[in-house]
Amino acid sequence: MIVLHQFQQEAVAEIERHIAERRRRLLLVAPTGSGKTVIASELIRRWVAQYRRVLFLAHRREIIMQTSAKLVANGVRHGIVMANVDPRPMELVQVASIDTLHVRGVRSDAMDLPPADLVIFDEAHRARGRTREHLIGLYPNAVLLGMTATPCRGDGRGLGNLFDVMVEAPQIAELIVGGFLVKSRVYAPIDPDLKGIKVQQGDYVISQLAGRMNTERLVGDLVEHWHKHGENRRTIVFAVDVAHSVAIRNQFLGAGVPAEHLDGETPIPERATILARLAGGKIKVVSNCMVLTEGWDCPPVGCCILGRPTKQMGLFRQMVGRALRPADGKSDCVILDHSGAVFRHGLPEDHVEWTLDVDKRAATPAHEKRKASKGPTLHECPSCKTVIIKPPCYHCGWEPKPRARDVEFEDGQLGLVVGGKSRTEHLAQHEQLRFYRELRGFAHERGMKDGWAFHKCKEKGFTPPWAWKDYPLLEPSPGNAGVGQIENHRLCQTQTARGGMTTQDHELIEAWRAVANAKLTEFRRQCWRLALLVRQGFVDKTAAVDRLYEIAIAHALVRALGEDRVEAIIAEAFASANFREVA
Numbered sequence: 001m002i003v004l005h006q007f008q009q010e011a012v013a014e015i016e017r018h019i020a021e022r023r024r025r026l027l028l029v030a031p032t033g034s035g036k037t038v039i040a041s042e043l044i045r046r047w048v049a050q051y052r053r054v055l056f057l058a059h060r061r062e063i064i065m066q067t068s069a070k071l072v073a074n075g076v077r078h079g080i081v082m083a084n085v086d087p088r089p090m091e092l093v094q095v096a097s098i099d100t101l102h103v104r105g106v107r108s109d110a111m112d113l114p115p116a117d118l119v120i121f122d123e124a125h126r127a128r129g130r131t132r133e134h135l136i137g138l139y140p141n142a143v144l145l146g147m148t149a150t151p152c153r154g155d156g157r158g159l160g161n162l163f164d165v166m167v168e169a170p171q172i173a174e175l176i177v178g179g180f181l182v183k184s185r186v187y188a189p190i191d192p193d194l195k196g197i198k199v200q201q202g203d204y205v206i207s208q209l210a211g212r213m214n215t216e217r218l219v220g221d222l223v224e225h226w227h228k229h230g231e232n233r234r235t236i237v238f239a240v241d242v243a244h245s246v247a248i249r250n251q252f253l254g255a256g257v258p259a260e261h262l263d264g265e266t267p268i269p270e271r272a273t274i275l276a277r278l279a280g281g282k283i284k285v286v287s288n289c290m291v292l293t294e295g296w297d298c299p300p301v302g303c304c305i306l307g308r309p310t311k312q313m314g315l316f317r318q319m320v321g322r323a324l325r326p327a328d329g330k331s332d333c334v335i336l337d338h339s340g341a342v343f344r345h346g347l348p349e350d351h352v353e354w355t356l357d358v359d360k361r362a363a364t365p366a367h368e369k370r371k372a373s374k375g376p377t378l379h380e381c382p383s384c385k386t387v388i389i390k391p392p393c394y395h396c397g398w399e400p401k402p403r404a405r406d407v408e409f410e411d412g413q414l415g416l417v418v419g420g421k422s423r424t425e426h427l428a429q430h431e432q433l434r435f436y437r438e439l440r441g442f443a444h445e446r447g448m449k450d451g452w453a454f455h456k457c458k459e460k461g462f463t464p465p466w467a468w469k470d471y472p473l474l475e476p477s478p479g480n481a482g483v484g485q486i487e488n489h490r491l492c493q494t495q496t497a498r499g500g501m502t503t504q505d506h507e508l509i510e511a512w513r514a515v516a517n518a519k520l521t522e523f524r525r526q527c528w529r530l531a532l533l534v535r536q537g538f539v540d541k542t543a544a545v546d547r548l549y550e551i552a553i554a555h556a557l558v559r560a561l562g563e564d565r566v567e568a569i570i571a572e573a574f575a576s577a578n579f580r581e582v583a
């Protein structure tokens with residue numbers, strides 16, 4: 001028997017209470033990951049124990065099989081009405097494919113419609129043509145229970161014309177706290193210009209949207225940002241239309257990333273194969289056009305790329321919901337928003353006030369406040385580019401200009417301190433991974449063995465899993481204290497006495513800040529080394545500050561002058577400072 005979590009039990013109890021109070025049309029609102037089918041199967045178990053009959057309706061084979069499996073686990077005998085499955089019409093519970101049941105029971109006499117006291121159906125937010133409505137209409141005396149993660153119509157309005165009462169399971173933020181979902185980390189490098197695109201039935205007209213989104217530059221950006229922030233995770237991409245999805249797949253393939261494309265025409269066995277290969281890591285990226293928005297599950301997917309702008313909050317939540325499932329070695333999910341969705345709809349963790357009212361729209365009060373600038377607005381962390389509400393950045397710890405006097409220099413952690421990063425211990429898993437990859441990158445650069453990186457991690461208090469060896473090496477960042485320690489060791493035998501902060505220290509920090517956010521990693525690394533050398537007393541501070549400013553200015557000129565020219569400037573700036581020889 002399935003043991004229910006507290007909130008699932010509460011949902012079942014609330015549903016039963018409403019039924020006892022003679023409410024006939026109920027809507028269960030439960031995010032992906034909260035176990036809708038578990039809640040339903042428990043309810044079914046209770047009904048059958050009282051010899052009442054239940055009909056469970058679904059469009060998708062996956063949902064039917066999932067529900068059937070949950071019922072088996074709950075010891076509930078049931079029949080399945082679906083192509084290629086032997087019927088068991090004598091059972092009190094029938095789990096039915098809507099199409100099959102309609103064909104067999106309504107359009108022909110192949111079977112009698114199974115009697116039911118309770119009719120449960122999934123994806124209740126979708127107006128799925130007349131088939132389901134017609135079927136439900138044939139059960140005027142049954143209690144109806146619709147289930148959905150996003151109880152609103154395409155235009156955001158409530159479903160009060162279909163349901164009397166809503167039963168809400170905990171929302172995403174609460175499920176994250178309970179460990180049922182992982183938190184998200186959003187990057188929103190592109191907020192596309194959608195001005196002038198027509199809107200029909202509550203969302204952008206696809207053909208126009210495709211024209212705007214399917215450009216070489218935007219598709220190229222998508223792959224580039226995946227390389228930057230995607231951490232080589234298994235990834236699902238939501239594209240505007242088939243051509244867009246194919247273009248994205250091709251772009252990934254062109255970059256040497258194993259990728260596949262799915263659309264409505266992909267045969268089901270092939271779809272299953274592709275998803276299995278994604279789950280197994282044989283392919284990294286699956287680009288799709290509206291087939292993987294719901295009723296589909298692949299917990300190892302740790303990254304979700306939104307390439308399809310939508311005005312529908314429900315659709316946005318369905319898309320990101322795909323990546324929030326926990327899995328082994330997955331502590332969060334990365335969302336690369338190229339569609340402007342988070343600026344429009346808020347963060348996945350934002351609380352939503354759903355409504356049944358057909359004249360009202362679901363609201364995310366926190367986000368509305370942000371948009372009306374009564375609260376903190378969403379913006380990019382200047383250091384790691386994560387979308388944050390307000391500093392400090394929950395991902396990298398960046399804070400705007402902490403007062404220099406509050407900052408203390410620690411051995412080998414200069415970059416860490418001046419970068420404004422405060423967290424050194426208790427690294428989150430993605431931070432551990434980054435730390436490990438940077439150490440390996442450093443070890444590789446210096447011709448040291450991999451084992452060194454491993455031991456550094458142990459010193460830091462965690463054991464890197466074996467599988468992390470498969471991740472590409474990273475260039476060490478200023479914040480990597482492990483690298484700093486070894487660098488210290490190599491660079492100096494003597495330690496200058498530590499005194500209080502001088503004006504030069506402040507200047508150095510200011511200058512560092514100016515370049516710390518530079519995109520060219522090399523800038524940052526050089527600056528970091530320079531700063532370290534200054535601290536060790538090998539380089540004159542005034543000269544270093546001058547150089548750092550020079551670099552900062554040069555970086556600001558990247559766009560105007562081009563990278564080559566800027567690199568020449570940097571080369572010049574560092575020509576007289578040969579760091580390797582200092583040691």
Ligand SMILES: [Zn+2]
Pocket residue numbers: 381382383384385386393394395396397398
């Ligand atoms: Zn950050």
